[in-house]
Amino acid sequence: MGQAVLSDKELIRAYLSGDEKSFEILLNRNKDRVFGYIMSKVRNENLANDIFQEVFIKVIRTFKNGTYNEEGKFLPWVLTISHNLIVDHFRKAKKMQMVSESSSKSEDFNIFSVLKLMDNNVEDDLIKEQIELDVVRLVEYLPEEQRGVLKDRIFKGMSFKDIAEQEDISINTALGRMRYALINLRKLVDKHNVSITA
Structure with missing residues (x-):
């Protein structure tokens, strides 16, 4: 043969x-x-x-x-490896886009507004879901005051006025904490990105 x-x-x-x-x-x-x-x-x-x-x-x-x-079988296995590497690539690219986007928007930027790819494909939902899980995990590393404001604003959808009243702080203080939360979160995403691609 x-x-x-x-x-x-x-x-x-x-x-x-x-x-x-x-x-x-x-x-x-x-x-x-x-x-x-x-x-x-x-x-x-x-x-x-x-x-x-x-x-x-x-x-x-x-x-x-x-x-x-x-x-x-060999081919389906190789295609699975290909799929995973493609997802890794888009996760990394989207995380970087998310970080750069958040630096150019107001303090009210929603960290989970992940940019869409030029052409939607089957990976989109999976990548977005994974990024959200990663970012939620990173939120826990923020200082307590910043973490509280960010969670109230993003997870609960509260207004800065309501957050200020709840925390007994001024609206400016609430905005300031949110701004610092986003700055620190960007740093954490960047740091996390380096570790997952090593």
């Missing part, structure tokens, strides 16, 4: 046994589908190439460290 007609599973086994050529065949057989999938989501050839390379670096690492699970 010639190598050209070996299944993906057989090619993977051959590669794991030291046959480098088998991986080349595996890659050539699947690259158009994988690249096409990435391209359909990111719509940018340079970015698609970068993500494509990342995908196959991850595939090789998984093979090398012995954690590849033979239960599933």
